[in-house]
Amino acid sequence: MTARGVQVADDAGDAEDAEELDVEEALALVNEGNGTGTGNGTAPHPAQAPHAPAARHRTTPWPQAREIAARAARAGARRAPVAVPLGAALGLALAAPLTALTDLPSFDTSAMDGWAVAGPGPWTVRDEGVLAGHDEPEPLTDGEAVRIATGARVPQDTTAVLRSEYGRTDTQGRLHALCEAGHGKDIRPRGQECRSGDQLLPLGTLVTPAVLGLAAAAGYDTLTVIPRPRVDVLVLGDELLTEGLPHGGRIRDALGPMLPPWLRALGAGDTTVRRIGDDAKALHRAITRSRAEVIVTTGGTAAGPVDHLHPTLRRIGAELLVDGVEVRPGHPMLLARTKEDQHLVGLPGNPLAAVSGLLTLADPLLRTLAAHPAPEPYTLPLREAVQGHPYDTRLVPVVLRGDHAVPLRYNGPAMLRGVAVADALAVVPPGGVRPDQEAELLDLPWAAAGIGVCFT
Ligand SMILES: Nc1nc2c(c(=O)[nH]1)N[C@H]1C(S)=C(S)[C@@H](COP(=O)(O)OP(=O)(O)OC[C@H]3O[C@@H](n4cnc5c(N)ncnc54)[C@H](O)[C@@H]3O)O[C@H]1N2
Numbered sequence: 001m002t003a004r005g006v007q008v009a010d011d012a013g014d015a016e017d018a019e020e021l022d023v024e025e026a027l028a029l030v031n032e033g034n035g036t037g038t039g040n041g042t043a044p045h046p047a048q049a050p051h052a053p054a055a056r057h058r059t060t061p062w063p064q065a066r067e068i069a070a071r072a073a074r075a076g077a078r079r080a081p082v083a084v085p086l087g088a089a090l091g092l093a094l095a096a097p098l099t100a101l102t103d104l105p106s107f108d109t110s111a112m113d114g115w116a117v118a119g120p121g122p123w124t125v126r127d128e129g130v131l132a133g134h135d136e137p138e139p140l141t142d143g144e145a146v147r148i149a150t151g152a153r154v155p156q157d158t159t160a161v162l163r164s165e166y167g168r169t170d171t172q173g174r175l176h177a178l179c180e181a182g183h184g185k186d187i188r189p190r191g192q193e194c195r196s197g198d199q200l201l202p203l204g205t206l207v208t209p210a211v212l213g214l215a216a217a218a219g220y221d222t223l224t225v226i227p228r229p230r231v232d233v234l235v236l237g238d239e240l241l242t243e244g245l246p247h248g249g250r251i252r253d254a255l256g257p258m259l260p261p262w263l264r265a266l267g268a269g270d271t272t273v274r275r276i277g278d279d280a281k282a283l284h285r286a287i288t289r290s291r292a293e294v295i296v297t298t299g300g301t302a303a304g305p306v307d308h309l310h311p312t313l314r315r316i317g318a319e320l321l322v323d324g325v326e327v328r329p330g331h332p333m334l335l336a337r338t339k340e341d342q343h344l345v346g347l348p349g350n351p352l353a354a355v356s357g358l359l360t361l362a363d364p365l366l367r368t369l370a371a372h373p374a375p376e377p378y379t380l381p382l383r384e385a386v387q388g389h390p391y392d393t394r395l396v397p398v399v400l401r402g403d404h405a406v407p408l409r410y411n412g413p414a415m416l417r418g419v420a421v422a423d424a425l426a427v428v429p430p431g432g433v434r435p436d437q438e439a440e441l442l443d444l445p446w447a448a449a450g451i452g453v454c455f456t
């Protein structure tokens with residue numbers, strides 16, 4: 001899945017690194033030099049002070065932010081399972097264990113094309129054979145054989161199936177074995193795989209194509225699953241265009257096209273995208289009228305003149321569960337409970353910062369709501385050093401090359417060029433990572449599963 005021609009990070013003098021270290025971060029470095037850093041604690045660190053009003057809220061360390069998002073999803077009412085036809089269950093989690101509704105196989109079955117034989121050979125061969133799908137054939141008597149196809153029901157009193165390549169008929173039409181067909185050979189006995197009532201899969205199993213096949217084999221027409229949560233995406237910003245080239249200070253909306261499939265890969269169901277502009281009333285209306293379980297907003301998280309998200313959340317009495325995260329990019333991201341069973345994820349407007357919010361807050365929230373298992377955390381050594389933020393975690397796009405992760409250029413908050421060719425984001429702790437030092441990796445949903453598979 002690694003794209004060819006990917007540009008990886010240069011050494012320290014990289015232009016993107018320079019862009020990464022904005023004024024705020026430079027100030028943070030100075031403050032760190034003065035020994036005033038607060039590490040990864042919850043108190044607002046000095047880096048925020050230059051932007052911060054006097055009583056600035058507390059930001060949340062990155063690992064805790066993810067836990068809070070997962071916990072928020074668990075705290076809501078239990079989501080009602082639904083029974084859906086098999087075809088609609090792909091990618092959902094089983095809300096009940098999958099219990100066999102039948103023995104498998106449900107009758108003694110021939111495992112090979114050949115003859116069902118009774119007793120030792122040679123055998124006289126019946127005229128009429130047995131094919132898959134035929135109902136109960138006549139029982140065999142000792143010394144008798146019958147042509148049989150793979151998957152056909154073996155006649156009662158069959159002792160073995162002789163494969164076609166192991167049998168020969170003589171001029172009188174009698175069947176001889178070319179090698180021994182021991183008792184039970186090439187017969188799949190009823191119940192070999194499971195008995196009716198056996199648990200085949202536990203509750204919570206993700207429905208894959210293989211699970212669909214097993215469920216069908218075991219007698220299911222529908223599956224009881226955890227439905228995907230509905231998501232409303234509200235794209236804020238008067239400057240955004242939905243088509244054509246950027247002009248007159250306006251830019252293309254990069255998040256409207258990107259979020260629905262990405263959210264789906266994280267467990268979201270029906271997703272609508274609405275463009276709200278920088279209109280506080282429209283934002284208020286859209287949030288209060290939304291019936292979705294999750295609202296995702298983009299932009300407006302900061303404190304600029306048209307950043308209406310915080311005032312709107314205050315106005316509706318939303319509970320801010322996370323208000324800023326110690327992560328770069330994306331630190332103004334937020335998570336709020338807007339109604340008893342509705343959460344709002346506020347993604348920052350800078351596109352890579354929005355990706356950071358997606359992985360930090362939307363991922364654990366949606367995964368938990370949809371009961372999707374979280375991937376096992378894993379680490380790989382980074383091929384090059386990555387400069388750390390003095391206090392915050394950094395998420396840096398990487399490609400996987402052999403047993404190393406290679407940091408990519410173009411990882412500035414407003415850039416998607418790096419992540420568009422990335423396999424994962426590396427979690428770079430405060431202080432940075434040395435060459436060959438292990439870092440946790442967050443796989444991008446398509447990196448392992450492929451585009452067609454992960455968005456079902
Ligand atoms: N005084 C401060 N200003 C800013 C701070 C801060 O701490 N103090 N944080 C900066 C950081 S970091 C980020 S990230 C942004 C977050 O801003 P908002 O969430 O309020 O987003 P906007 O201001 O609306 O947009 C930021 C940037 O992103 C562009 N954008 C927005 N939406 C889209 C989209 N759908 N597709 C493409 N690009 C988008 C927008 O045009 C802006 O350029 O705040 C900083 N400021």
Ligand code: MOO
Nearest residue numbers: 329330331353413
């Ligand atoms: O740097 Mo801001 O953190 O999200 O783009």
